[in-house]
Amino acid sequence: MTALSSYVSHIFPRWRTHFLSFFGDRSRSLGLGLLLAGFSSLGAITIAPTSYAADRIYVAYNILERSISVKALEDYAQRGVMDEDLAVYAQYANPKVLENLRSALQAKADVNPVTVAQFLYSPQGEAALKRLGQVIQPESRISGYQAIRAALILAARDPEGLTLLNFLRRFPSKGIRIDVERSLRVAGEAEQLINKTKQATQAIIQVASEERITDPPLTNRIDLRRSGPFGFDKQTITLNDPNRGIATPSAPAVPASTRGLLKGRIYKVDIYTPRLEKATAPRSLPVVVISHGLGSDRDSFAYLASHLASHGFVVLVPEHPGSDSKQMEALLQGNASEVSEPGEFANRPLDISYLLDYLEQQSRTNPTYQSFNLQRVGVIGQSFGGYTALALAGASINFPELQASCTNLENTFNISLFLQCRALQLQHSDQTRSDFRDPRIQAAIALNPITSAVLGKNNLSAIQIPTMIVAGSSDTVTPALFEQIQPFTWLTTLDKYLVQIDPGTHFSVIGDVPAPNNSSNNSNNSSNNSSKPASTPNSNTTSLSIPPEVIxxxxxxxxxxTKALALAFFKTYIAQQPNFRPYLSATYARSISETNLRVDLVRTLPADQLSQGPGRTVAVGVKR
Known part of the structure; x- marks a missing residue:
């Protein structure tokens, strides 16, 4: 999922908190409570940092209505002057809360108006706006999503920048009406989900503590976080699958049915090969494929690729065109209409299968690839790449679940559904394939994957190979409860693991996008002898700047x-070295856990452990 959507889901609850603090004591005044809920909604409205426009804000609850002028907020924010309109509510707040309110009104977001517009006109942006439009409305009381979008784009163009006040000033109506009853209901549902996520997090911690009691002892323990004994060579190859096209940002006006078909699907692949002494080198080298997430690229997991290579693995890292950083850049520059086209749900796993086919073919004549064991391959992917890994592992696209989960996106708390539901378009395409299982994939790790609707319970349970799912308890893009914790309980494979990083986010496991020393961008096969990645960013990579608090x-x-547990997992199931299996335990995870960021691993999570948690509606974040 995108950095922009993550930033949105993180920053706006913070603004909302300022208003909750100021207008929050509903027991003292009904009018106060109305404005609390109203401003709470305005805090959530902001899809890109926001700003206000209109004369007054009206907050209605049944037949009761209260209001406050935009000018009152403006005067207070800019000059610290509080008129009678605002003073009615200020008497309930302490000075610190008042200062927080003033800061929130003026908080500025440095975003390009084109970036804001492109996101808000994308299917994901429109779905989010329609939900906000149920609560935030113009005077006419119709859905406010179009007015919200206009105000956000205009405010982003303002010389003062995108702020909450500027949003109000640009709102195309003399008044802003807020449906408090709906707002309170949404707030209550959100609080319930937060509490249930906390319950699930604690359930995992409890199960891990119980599993530690029966874990086998770790003898002759080694630190799997450290680099291995081997250097490695890295080469970049370019593949061209003539049977598939890609809707390139450079040709957005060409119909999707024909776009890119003349040149096929062209993509680069980095290959990390360990340097082994010929006399002692095994005849067959274990292979792992890494699939990056949406809006990312091959460099995002260079740290993991180099780590696995240093321990004797061949690592293949394809870049998925159409859902990589170049696609994100095209969206933000106005050259693409969405962050990823529906076809990427098919193209991503096919990229990897085509890569394995290519290497198998090349190995017949090219000595470079003859030592690769391409019949027993591991795959690891993050976010959209997590879906890719699970699809290759045997979970097909679940069109019935998508139909059920995507009918009411205006009421979802799970923003990853905005991406998952795009897969429905494949159901009616000329190529209706939904099963991408590759029998060469013998073990899979999914980091922060999307699963709940696009794969669903029935199809995830079809996976029969060793599988690890990694969740971040504070992931707001692919929420752990929806997308990893409950889906883990659907797995039926005997060798399954759930790793929880607390309070990990969607970006915790993504690297700093390093570029290897002397790396080549030649479209032909190229090689360098760097044994470790450099720390300088790749000048060819364009990405959004992600604030530290979001990371x-x-x-x-x-x-x-990630390095330690992936190494233990692939050593066990791909390199077939059973002496690494004890590292796949709650005991080992606890032994490497840091104070500021806890890690727990469980092999089981009985359904009754989550029985106090969400039902099916909560699991996908949609009101059915």
């Missing part, structure tokens, strides 16, 4: 966990 605490620790 979360101690990402270095999260990446150490």
């Amino acid at each position: 979360g605490p101690d990402p270095a620790a999260a990446q150490h966990y």
Whole structure:
């Protein structure tokens, strides 16, 4: 999922909190409570940092209505002057809360108006706006989603920047009406979900503590977080699958049915090969494929690829065109209409299968690839890449579940559904394939994957190979409860693991996008002899700047966990070295857990552990 959507889901609840603090004591005044809920909704409205426009804000609850002028808020924000309109409510707040309110009104977001517009006109942006439009409305009381979008775009163009006040000033109606009854209901549902996520997090911690009692002892323990004994070579190859096209940002006006078909689907692949002494090198090298997330690229997991290569694995890292950083850049520049086209749900797993086919063919004549064991391959992916890994593992697209989950997106708390529901378009396409299982994939790890609707319970339960799911308890893009914790309980494979990073976010395990030393961008096969990645960013990579608070605490620790547990998992199930299996335990996870970012691993999570948690409606975040 995108950095923009994550930033949105993180920053606006913070603004909302300022208003909750100021207008929050409903027991003292009904009018106060009305404005509390109203401003709470305005805090959530902001899809991109927001700003106000209109003369007055009207907050209605049944037949009761209260209001406050925009000018009163403006005067207070800019000059600290409080008129009678605002003073009625200020008497209930302490000075610190008042200062927080003033800061929130003026908080500025440096975003390009084109970026805001492109996101808000995308299917994901429109779905979010329609939900906000149920609560935030113009004077006519119709859905406010179009007015909200206009105000956000205009405010982003303002010389003063996008602020909450500027949003109000640009709202295309003399008044803003807020449906408090609906707002309170939404707020209550959100609070319930937060509490249930906390319950699930604690359930995992409890199960891990119980599993530690029966875990086998770790003898001759080694630190799997450290680099292995081997250097590695890295080469970049370019593949062209003539049977598939890609809707390239450079040709957005060409019909999707024909776009890119003349040149096929062209994509680059980084290949990390360990340097082994010929006399002692095994005849068959284990292979792992890494699939990056939406809006990311091959460099995002260079730290993991180099780590696995240093321990003797061949690592293949394809870049998925159409859902990579270039696609995100095209969206933000106005050259693409969405962050990813529906066809990427098919193209991503096919990228990996085509890569394995290509290497098998090349190995017949090219000595470079003859030592690769391409019949027993591991795959690891993050976010959209997590879906890719699980699809290759045997979970097909679940069109019935998508139909059920995507009928009421205006009421979802799970923003990953905005992406998952795009897969419905494949059901009516010329290519109706939904099963992408590749029998060469023998073990899979999914980091922060999307699963709940696009795969669903029935199809996830079809996976029969060893599977690990990694969740971040504070992930607001692919929420852990919806997308990882409950889906883990649907797995039926005997070898399954759930890893929880607390309070991990959607970005905790993603690297700093390093570029290897002397790396080549030649479209032909190229190679360098760098044994470790450099720390300088790749100048060819364009990505959104993600604030530290969105990334979360101690990402270095999260990446150490990923290196250690992925190594143990693939050593056990791909390299077939059973002496690494004891590292796949609650005991080992606890032994490497850091203070600021806890990690727990469980092999089981009985359904009754979540029985006090969400039902099916909550699991997908949609009111059925």
